[in-house]
Amino acid sequence: MIDRARRRFLDVLASIYIYNEHRGYSSIDRVLEAVYARHSSETWFIDAVEKHRRDERKHYLMFRHYFEQIGRMPYAVDRSCGHIDRLIYLTFGCGIDELDTDAVTADDELFFKLCRIIMITEIRGMNQLEVLLEDKLVTSDEQLKKIFEVIRIDEPSHWMPYRDWLLKNNGGDPKWNERAADWAVHKSLVLWKVPSLLLTPGLKRRTEWHDASDPPGPLLEAA
Numbered sequence: 001m002i003d004r005a006r007r008r009f010l011d012v013l014a015s016i017y018i019y020n021e022h023r024g025y026s027s028i029d030r031v032l033e034a035v036y037a038r039h040s041s042e043t044w045f046i047d048a049v050e051k052h053r054r055d056e057r058k059h060y061l062m063f064r065h066y067f068e069q070i071g072r073m074p075y076a077v078d079r080s081c082g083h084i085d086r087l088i089y090l091t092f093g094c095g096i097d098e099l100d101t102d103a104v105t106a107d108d109e110l111f112f113k114l115c116r117i118i119m120i121t122e123i124r125g126m127n128q129l130e131v132l133l134e135d136k137l138v139t140s141d142e143q144l145k146k147i148f149e150v151i152r153i154d155e156p157s158h159w160m161p162y163r164d165w166l167l168k169n170n171g172g173d174p175k176w177n178e179r180a181a182d183w184a185v186h187k188s189l190v191l192w193k194v195p196s197l198l199l200t201p202g203l204k205r206r207t208e209w210h211d212a213s214d215p216p217g218p219l220l221e222a223a
């Protein structure tokens with residue numbers, strides 16, 4: 001009974017993470033499109049964002065490998081568990097997939113906002129890792145602990161380039177409503193979404209991997 005509850009918790013946690021890692025690199029593709037189009041001479045920033053995308057893809061694959069090893073598919077959690085999904089929805093008024101990349105590319109303020117949202121999400125993720133790596137239940141799973149330790153090493157390099165870019169281009173600090181949205185999304189995930197998934201009877205598992213429907217293209221090939 002205790003073992004089953006532990007397994008359920010770890011599966012829910014890893015399912016939320018793999019979903020978020022996938023959404024992470026999907027949303028970075030939007031940034032890359034805009035940077036390639038508008039700021040092709042800013043090679044330091046392009047290198048940093050490309051590394052960020054590679055890392056998020058790597059994190060996704062680590063969780064995929066984790067599930068493959070335990071012989072289960074992740075739970076079919078949806079965008080209500082996606083930090084970046086919900087933050088983009090609250091600040092841009094649409095989902096990541098509906099984000100108008102041409103508009104973001106053409107409008108500096110929209111691009112700055114997207115950079116601020118990614119930066120906020122990454123800082124939140126970095127702080128959350130400290131909490132998880134202090135948690136006995138999480139660290140009782142050696143494989144999961146190793147994954148979180150790798151992510152912890154990568155995380156600072158994910159938000160610092162956006163901060164530097166915003167500083168260099170007068171893109172502004174995160175606005176109060178962006179910070180408030182981040183706080184609200186985080187609280188609702190931890191206090192409501194995770195407990196409700198743990199208690200949902202017959203929670204379905206995915207039947208295919210998240211990246212099965214990734215669009216083919218040079219960005220993915222470059223990763």
Ligand SMILES: [Fe+2]
Binds near residue numbers: 056
């Ligand atoms: Fe990640």
Ligand SMILES: [Fe+2]
Binds near residue numbers: 125
């Ligand atoms: Fe990250």
